[in-house]
Each structure stands twice: as C-alpha cells, then as structure tokens.
Amino acid sequence: MARLEKRSWAEPFKIKMVELLKMTTKEQRIKAIKEAGYNTFLLKSEDVYIDLLTDSGTSAMSDRQWAGLMQGDEAYAGSKNFYTLERAVKKYYGYKYLIPTHQGRGAENILSQVMIKKGDIIPGNMYFTTTRLHQELAGGTFIDVIIDEAHDSESLHPFKGNIDLDKLKAVIKKHGPHRIPYICVAVTVNMAGGQPVSMQNLKELRALTSKHGIKIMLDMTRIAENAFFIQQREKGFSRRSVASIVKDICSYTDGATFSGKKDALVNIGGFLALNDAEKFEEASNLVVVYEGLHTYGGLAGRDMEAMAIGIEESVQDEHMKARIGQVLYLGEQLTKADIPIVLPIGGHGIFIDAKKFLPHLTQDQFPAQVLAAELYEDAGIRAMERGIVSAGRNAKTGNHYYPKLELVRLTIPRRVYTQAHMDVIAESVQSVYDRRNKIKGLAMIYEPKYLRFFQARFKKLA
Ligand code: PLI
Numbered sequence: 001m002a003r004l005e006k007r008s009w010a011e012p013f014k015i016k017m018v019e020l021l022k023m024t025t026k027e028q029r030i031k032a033i034k035e036a037g038y039n040t041f042l043l044k045s046e047d048v049y050i051d052l053l054t055d056s057g058t059s060a061m062s063d064r065q066w067a068g069l070m071q072g073d074e075a076y077a078g079s080k081n082f083y084t085l086e087r088a089v090k091k092y093y094g095y096k097y098l099i100p101t102h103q104g105r106g107a108e109n110i111l112s113q114v115m116i117k118k119g120d121i122i123p124g125n126m127y128f129t130t131t132r133l134h135q136e137l138a139g140g141t142f143i144d145v146i147i148d149e150a151h152d153s154e155s156l157h158p159f160k161g162n163i164d165l166d167k168l169k170a171v172i173k174k175h176g177p178h179r180i181p182y183i184c185v186a187v188t189v190n191m192a193g194g195q196p197v198s199m200q201n202l203k204e205l206r207a208l209t210s211k212h213g214i215k216i217m218l219d220m221t222r223i224a225e226n227a228f229f230i231q232q233r234e235k236g237f238s239r240r241s242v243a244s245i246v247k248d249i250c251s252y253t254d255g256a257t258f259s260g261k262k263d264a265l266v267n268i269g270g271f272l273a274l275n276d277a278e279k280f281e282e283a284s285n286l287v288v289v290y291e292g293l294h295t296y297g298g299l300a301g302r303d304m305e306a307m308a309i310g311i312e313e314s315v316q317d318e319h320m321k322a323r324i325g326q327v328l329y330l331g332e333q334l335t336k337a338d339i340p341i342v343l344p345i346g347g348h349g350i351f352i353d354a355k356k357f358l359p360h361l362t363q364d365q366f367p368a369q370v371l372a373a374e375l376y377e378d379a380g381i382r383a384m385e386r387g388i389v390s391a392g393r394n395a396k397t398g399n400h401y402y403p404k405l406e407l408v409r410l411t412i413p414r415r416v417y418t419q420a421h422m423d424v425i426a427e428s429v430q431s432v433y434d435r436r437n438k439i440k441g442l443a444m445i446y447e448p449k450y451l452r453f454f455q456a457r458f459k460k461l462a
Pocket of ligand 1 (some may be wrong): 053054055056103104105128130131186190221258259260267270
C-alpha cells in the first residue's frame with residue numbers, strides 16, 4: 001500500500017471541560033430569527049448551535065489562564081496584575097507605556113480624544129466600525145488608503161491589507177501633514193476579510209510618515225495572525241518565529257490600540273500602548289474619566305492577569321498554525337463547493353461574498369443580512385453581516401455608505417470548535433447555496449443612530 005504523504009496539523013491542546021449546546025428545530029429557528037428582526041445580534045445565544053458571530057471574547061481560555069484568574073489582585077490602585085500585564089506588553093510588543101481599558105473601543109476613544117482635533121484627517125487601511133466612529137466623534141474624518149485589491153474579493157494579492165502609499169501621499173498633499181495626527185494601521189484588516197499587511201509595506205510606510213512627522217498608530221487587535229501570514233508568505237520570514245515578527249511589526253509604529261478579546265484569548269480586556277511620554281500622561285488622565293484608574297482601566301485584576309498569559313500563548317507558532325489551519329480547512333471546504341468567498345482565506349474567519357451568492361438582490365435589500373439570517377434558519381449557525389448595514393451612513397450627507405464588499409463573516413472563535421463543526425458549517429452553507437434563487441431581500445424597519453448593525457431590525461420583503 002502506498003504511504004500517505006500528507007501530514008495534518010492538529011490542535012496543540014486537549015479538551016478538559018465542555019459546554020453543552022441546545023439543539024433546536026427549524027421551526028424554532030424560523031420563529032427566533034423573526035423575533036430578532038432578522039438581526040443575528042438580537043438572537044439569544046442559547047438558541048444558537050454554532051456561534052460564528054465573532055471571534056471577539058469568545059475564545060476558550062487555557063488552564064493557565066483560568067489559574068491566573070485566581071491570582072487576581074483586586075486592589076483599586078497598583079494591582080500586581082497591572083505590572084504583570086505591563087511586563088508582557090513590553091516583552092512581546094515593545095511599547096513603553098501601557099493604559100489598560102475595558103476593551104478595544106475604550107482605547108480607541110482615549111486615543112482619538114488625545115490625538116485628534118476638529119477638522120483632522122485620519123487615513124487608514126479600511127475602516128473599522130468602532131474605530132472610525134471614535135475618530136468622527138473626536139472631530140476627525142477617516143480616509144481609506146488601503147490598496148484597491150482589498151475591495152476585490154477575488155484578488156489573490158497575498159497582503160491585501162497593505163496601505164497604498166500613493167493614495168496616502170495624495171492625502172498628505174491635499175490636506176497637509178499638519179492636519180494628519182496619525183495614520184491608523186490595522187493588522188490584520190477585519191473588514192477586508194482578515195487580510196494581512198506585509199512587513200515591507202510597514203517599513204515603507206514608516207519612511208514616508210517620518211518624512212512628514214506623521215505618527216503611525218496600530219490597531220494590533222489581530223497582530224499574531226498577521227505575523228503568521230508574514231511568516232508564511234513574505235520573503236525572508238519563513239524561519240522567523242511569530243513572536244519575533246510581532247515585535248518587529250510594533251517597532252515600526254508609535255503606539256497601538258488593542259482588543260485583547262481576539263488574539264489574546266480572553267473574554268474581556270484591551271489596552272492603549274504608547275511610546276510618547278507626554279501623550280501617555282494625557283491619556284492616563286483621560287482614562288480615569290471613562291474607564292477607571294490608569295492601573296486597571298475598567299478591568300478586574302484577574303482580567304489583566306488572564307490577558308498577560310493569553311498574550312504569551314497567542315504568539316506561539318504551534319497555536320497559530322492550528323488557529324489559522326482550522327480557518328483554512330473551512331475555507332477549503334467552501335471553495336471546493338464553489339461558494340464565493342473572499343480570497344485568499346483570511347485570519348479570523350471566512351467571508352462569504354453575498355453579492356455573488358445572492359446576485360438577484362440589490363445592495364439596498366441587504367444581501368449579507370439576508371444570508372446571515374438564512375444560515376441561522378438552516379442549521380442554527382450564527383454569522384455576522386459585514387456589508388451595507390455595518391458600513392452605516394455618511395455623517396455629513398446622511399446617505400448609506402455602499403461598500404464594495406458585501407460580506408457574511410463566519411468568524412471562528414479560538415480553541416472552541418472542532419473539525420466536525422467545520423464540516424457541519426460547510427454543509428449548511430452549501431444547502432443554502434443550492435436554494436439561493438428562492439431567497440428574498442429584507443427591508444430595515446428600525447435603525448439606531450450609532451453602529452446600527454448591532455440593533456437594527458428588518459422584515460422580509462414579500
Ligand atoms: O470589541 P472591542 O471594543 O474590544 O474592539 C474593537 C475592535 C477594534 N479593532 C478591530 C480590528 C476589531 O475587530 C474590533 C472589534 N471587533 C469585533 C467586535 C468583531 O466582531 O470583529
């Protein structure tokens with residue numbers, strides 16, 4: 001018998017505890033999603049079988065992290081867990097000053113308030129919902145300077161998160177460097193499908209911004225995933241560890257916001273990290289108003305301990321290989337079945353191209369919202385809309401933003417689901433695809449003012 005050439009990856013852990021899930025019938029799910037206004041954010045979690053809404057705060061913590069919770073020092077000021085976290089941030093990311101926050105958007109608020117003046121311009125590699133809103137609330141205007149390939153779900157560019165330096169130069173020329181307090185660089189780029197930024201691009205960006213005295217602020221929420229892609233795809237990095245690549249990425253930047261709920265394998269937590277002493281002082285003063293004292297920032301001591309341990313676990317090569325390996329496995333099942341997804345397969349999930357999946361619907365009929373609801377009805381799988389509903393409205397004109405990408409995100413929580421779950425998901429997507437021509441659009445019947453995708457309600461069109 002011929003020997004098998006293939007060597008599979010597998011998780012570098014075993015399962016110690018399980019959480020039982022409720023199984024539902026199709027009738028129950030049809031009722032539940034209707035009651036939720038066809039918005040998967042408004043479903044009750046207990047009615048969901050496989051929850052792919054987000055990879056944010058949904059990871060399984062390790063036994064070491066759970067043990068860390070018991071080491072919580074819940075002092076109001078100067079908790080020892082703050083110093084553990086500060087050491088981890090210096091060791092793995094290299095930033096000088098740390099301000100913990102309750103989660104990523106807490107850090108975005110503080111950063112935006114400290115750095116942005118009314119009328120400022122904030123270029124970035126594609127918007128993220130909370131990030132852009134905080135920039136706007138602080139009086140700034142976001143301008144997208146990501147490469148064009150990022151908006152094309154079929155482009156196979158290996159670093160679709162890259163900044164287009166010519167677009168950035170044009171923004172600097174038009175508005176002047178004094179109007180640009182910083183460029184916001186996300187690694188990996190969530191709304192583009194979890195697409196990475198290359199080290200070469202960061203290096204060139206640093207050279208360009210230094211010339212103009214513009215700072216680089218990193219949204220380092222999924223930095224370890226970005227580092228893994230650099231290791232796999234960029235020349236000169238194949239022998240480098242994920243941990244060392246992570247530190248290199250940070251070295252090209254002046255500070256960062258971080259949602260610990262993703263890479264860092266915790267259920268809550270985030271931080272703002274800075275290298276500038278003066279800005280740090282301003283931010284430490286402001287955090288007291290919005291989050292809590294600068295040594296806890298809205299977190300319990302135990303949360304900071306778990307995040308410090310999670311940061312260390314997140315940059316291990318074996319962890320990242322299994323993490324991305326699982327996402328890749330699901331993506332390959334779907335591409336084999338000709339389902340239109342964003343390629344190359346990204347870091348934290350699979351993004352289905354809803355415009356291509358449901359070409360008979362206009363973008364005003366919210367194809368990605370529709371598809372997410374259909375997936376729930378089919379098998380109790382909860383996904384997230386990342387299209388016109390998430391994009392919201394232009395604050396000045398009041399019109400919908402019409403993003404080129406109209407996506408449904410199947411986000412994979414870290415260390416939570418098995419390969420068999422991935423098979424169930426792939427089969428469900430195929431089953432919905434087989435009856436796609438019969439699927440009807442939605443109309444929005446309630447629209448909240450901010451971040452409407454969280455709470456908007458819809459009804460099925462007749
Ligand atoms: O959810 P927060 O506040 O901890 O983090 C906000 C945030 C900032 N940047 C990026 C790239 C994110 O993906 C992000 C949160 N993302 C969520 C909740 C998600 O489901 O993707």
